[in-house]
Amino acid sequence: MSIKSFAAKIFASIVHNNTQKWVNSPVETQYKIFLSLVKQAQNTAFGQEHNFRSIKTHEDFVNNVPIRDYEALSPYIHRVIEGEENVLWKGKPVYFAKTSGTTSGAKYIPLTKESMPYHIKAARNAILEYIYETGNAEFVDGRMIFLQGSPILEEKKGIKFGRLSGIVAHYVPGYLQKNRLPSWQTNCIEDWETKVEAIVDETVNQDMSVISGIPSWVQMYFEKLKKKEQKPVGDIFPNFKLFIYGGVNFEPYRAKFEKLIGRKVPSIETFPASEGFFAYQDSQTEKGLLLLLDGGIFYEFVKANEFFDEHPKRYTIGEVELGVNYALIISTNAGLWGYNVGDTVQFISKKPYRIVVSGRIKHFISAFGEHVIAKEVETALEEAILGTDVQVNEFTVAPQITPDEGLPYHEWFIEFETKPENIEDFALKIDFALRKQNVYYDDLIAGKVLKPLVIKLVKKEGFQKYMKSIGKLGGQNKLPRLSNDRSIADKLQ
Template sequence: MSIKSFSAKIFAAIIRRKIDSWAAKPEETQQKVFRDLIRKARNTQFGKDHSFDTISNPKEFAGRVPVRDYEELKPYVDRVVAGEENILWPGKPLYFAKTSGTTSGAKYIPLTKESMPTHIEAARNAILCYISDSGKAEFVDGKMIFLQGSPELDEKNGIKLGRLSGIVAHFVPGYLQRNRMPSWETNCIEDWETKVEAVVNETVKEDMTVISGIPSWVQMYFERLIAKTGKKVGEIFPNFELFIYGGVNFEPYRAKFESLIGRRVDSIELFPASEGFFAFQDKQGVKGMLLQLDSGIFYEFIRAEEFYSEEPQRLTIGEVELDTNYVMIISSSAGLWAYNLGDTVQFTSLKPYRVIVSGRIKHFISAFGEHVIAKEVEQAMQEATAGTDVQISEFTVAPQITPVGEQLPYHEWFIEFEQEPREIDSFADALDRSLQEQNSYYKDLIEGKILQRLKITKIPSNGFQKYMKSIGKLGGQNKLPRLSNDRKIAEVLEKL
């Protein structure tokens, strides 16, 4: 064992004890975070506008600070972007994480001197918890690759801005710099397909032990490696043992990955976003990611079915329940207050608090009142492919409200198969059965002859990559929505 891996084990044990300490006191930890946030921001413009100096508990906070999404918080953010100080958080932010918006174009998410370190520490701690849990540390001596956006930054009114993954690249610890790949020059390539080719050329002869990125884009990297060498990824990188991912559920990709690699490797799931690093998988073989209660983020939760009601109840960490779909609301040291992230989560454990991302509050199908969410279609796909040789590259689901002729409406599954099922109708039946078992509303609609069984539309090879490229979102941190309540994506896919 090298000095580096031995030291990593010692450091991992120290960090694990610290995490266990705050995780054992969840409500106390969140109360401390809440008080610190209110105290530090009371003299900001937002704090004055919402009487922070009179707020002493979360209930008072909920009464004075309404839930807002980016569009609703934008008047404050615009003043920060314009260069004003002390608007949402004391002083000015260190960076803006620039993301694609909806109705307002680009979104500028502040990253402050208090919030920026929490992104770095959470990513580091995820790896350290893996070392502590598994006892494995030799991988720290090999090469690590992080498929991410360009680290080149622009500037707006004296503040650097770029993609979050590109900003984070500037904070990679010195002890990882020698191991980290690809090179800075390759990371700066904007065109994703060109970048992947460059990454392949740089890494194909290296001792890669850790690979990280969104599964669909890592899959493209693996396929290019195999095309270049004619070997499985596990043969090219015999010491590759850890895959780190976030942004999407890995399970629909797992069979395909194992085929490309030639064996199973350990994995760590992360829950990062420009707005904060919220959770990471702290134990192997345990469902859910440990919610980061001690990272300058105060959490509130609203039951998804209540979210669009007039006065939805805002719950704190001590009031949540298992297996309930919640919209996650955050207030943070980045200056985001009662901010609707758009993600929905479910708790898999309350001791400690672990979550899975169940979908997006705006990404669902409820054209007929069924309210099908991403978690349900992903689980249906996982169950339908289990024990078979079927392999899926990508899929998305949309409602077909006005089918041709006298047909009943249905859910249309657009699937790009790597290995097709022997009987497509039987596969569709398996998907539909699973969805009915999970969602009673959907089952009632099927049994009541309001909907017919789902239908599958096969997408040509690389079809989803072509779609993402056509909308300018190929690669990086961009993700295909798992499902939609309209046919905007479906209409493009139908033409492939």
């Protein structure tokens, strides 16, 4: 055992013990963060306009601070971009993370000197919790790769702008720098396809032990590696021991990954966003992600089926129920207040508080009143694949409201790596699994309002070409699992 791996185990034990302190007092931890956030921001423009000095309870906060999405908060953000201080948080942000919005184009999310360390700490602790639980630390001696955006940052009014993953690249600890790939020069390549080719050339002869990134883009990297070397990724990198991912559900990709790698590799799921690092997988034996209640974020939860009501109830951590679909609302030490992240989550445990990401509050299908969410379509596909040789590269779902003939239906656009023998039978398996989960969808099928779903085959690399056509190839960009219209579907025809 190397000195580095031995030290990692000691550090992992310390971090785990510290984590258990707030895990065992979740409500108290969140209340302290709530009071601290309000107090620190009471003299900001936002704090003064929303009577922060008078806020003592969550009820006070609800009465003074409405739920806002990015569009509603953007007037404050633009004031900060233009150089004004003490608007949403004390002083000025250190960075703005540029991200792609689904309705607003580019979004600029503030990162402050108070919030930035939590992004780094959470990413580090996810790995340390894995080391603590499994005792596996040898991978820290090997090469590590993080597929991420360019670290080149712009600067305006004393604030630096860039992709979150590019910003984080500036915070890689010194003891990991010599083991980290790709090189700075390669990481700065903007064109994603060119960048992946360069990463392949740079890493193919290296001893990679940890690989991290959004599954769809890591898959692209693996495919190019395998094509270049004509052997599985696991043979190219015999010491590849840990895959770290976030952004999307890995299950639809798992079978394809295992085929590309040639074996199973342990993995850690994370839930990072420009707005905050919300959760990570803290156990290899328990399902779900540990919600980080001590990370400078105060959480509120709104039941998804009530979210679009005029005044939906906002629940705190001590009030949530298991198995309910909640929209995630945050207030942070970066100056986001009552902010609708756009993600929906479900709690699967309250001791500790573990969640699964169930989808996006704006990404659902309810063209006929069914309100089908991402978690349901992903689970349905997983059940249909179970026990078969079928492998899926990517998929998305949209309603077909006006078919040329017959009843309307849900149309599934799937790019298969290995197709089922009978597409119609496979579609019925998915449909059956979806009906089991969603009673509204089941009623519509049974009542002959909808006919069972239809699969539309997407050609190889069809989704990559679509993402490239809209300027969202690579990096942190993700394909929506489903839409309530045909804005994506019609471009896949």
